[in-house]
Amino acid sequence: MTSLDVRLLPIFDDNYVFFITRPESKTCVVVDPGDAAPVQDYLEKHGLTLQAILLTHHHNDHIGGALELKQRWNVPVYAPLKNQAQIPFATDYLSEGQRVSLLDGQFNxxxxxxxxxxxxxxxxxxxxxxxxxxxxxxxxxxxxxxxxxxxxxxxxxxxxxxxxxxxxxxxxxxxxxxxxxxxxxxxxxxxxxxxxxxxxxxxxxxxxxxxxxxxxxxxxxxxxxxxxxxxxxxxxxxxxxxx
Ligand SMILES: [Zn+2]
Known part of the structure; x- marks a missing residue:
């Protein structure tokens, strides 16, 4: 199993954004980026390449930075199928039982x-x-x-x-x-x-x-x-x- 780690970035009053990173390739996936600027700063500071964005639900403190990051990095955005109307900019809509393979097949x-x-x-x-x-x-x-x-x-x-x-x-x-x-x-x-x-x-x-x-x-x-x-x-x- 390739080593992956999960890093936490606090944003707003009490939110966390998660970065699942693959240190050997300096690539990562981000979960629920409610704000683009702190996420972008974090990526630059750590020399990480963003490969995908995962969204759990449509509330703005979870998705607020996703469109800007998608445009900047040209990466897929995975979001709930039932939130298609609220998250129109996603690229992949997901429902129960679907599987997603990221970070060169290391993060499933x-x-x-x-x-x-x-x-x-x-x-x-x-x-x-x-x-x-x-x-x-x-x-x-x-x-x-x-x-x-x-x-x-x-x-x-x-x-x-x-x-x-x-x-x-x-x-x-x-x-x-x-x-x-x-x-x-x-x-x-x-x-x-x-x-x-x-x-x-x-x-x-x-x-x-x-x-x-x-x-x-x-x-x-x-x-x-x-x-x-x-x-x-x-x-x-x-x-x-x-x-
Ligand atoms: Zn919520």
């Missing part, structure tokens, strides 16, 4: 349709390395707000994420973990958060992101993944919306 993705936050939301799963690029589906101790989908769809999406391998690393787009921890601590005790909190505090104090999340840890403590049925999921999501 499966597309998962995970509706809830938006109806067309997709995630990209690298099964060999067990990396999930999940946009706004799941966060540390939280899940994406349901702007378009129903509670049933949100719950089903959590079940699909839960079914992924325990070793999966979740590259979610926002640094919401601390805010979600504060919410979780107000819930009647449902899981022991002590070691989660210790790890989080030491990472954040050192200026490090809480992302990627370890899916096995989230399966043990994330209330939205632990919700046993759609009623419980709905109750939690409503509480979180008010927090």
């Amino acid at each position: 993705l499966e597309v998962l349709e995970l509706p809830g936050h938006t109806l067309g939301h997709i995630a990209f799963f690298e099964r060999e390395r067990k990396w999930l690029f999940s946009g706004d589906i799941l966060f540390g101790l939280g899940c994406g707000r349901l702007f378009e989908g129903t509670f049933e769809q949100g719950f089903e999406t959590m079940q699909r994420v839960k079914a992924l391998p325990d070793e999966t690393l979740v590259y979610c787009t926002h640094e919401y973990t601390e805010a979600n921890l504060r919410f979780c601590k107000r819930l009647p005790a449902f899981a022991d958060l002590k070691s989660y909190e210790d790890t989080l505090v030491s990472k954040r104090r050192a200026g490090q992101p809480s992302v990627p999340l370890k899916l096995d840890t989230e399966k043990a403590v994330n209330p939205f993944l632990l919700a046993a049925d759609v009623e419980r999921f709905t109750e939690l999501r409503k509480l979180r919306n008010q927090a």
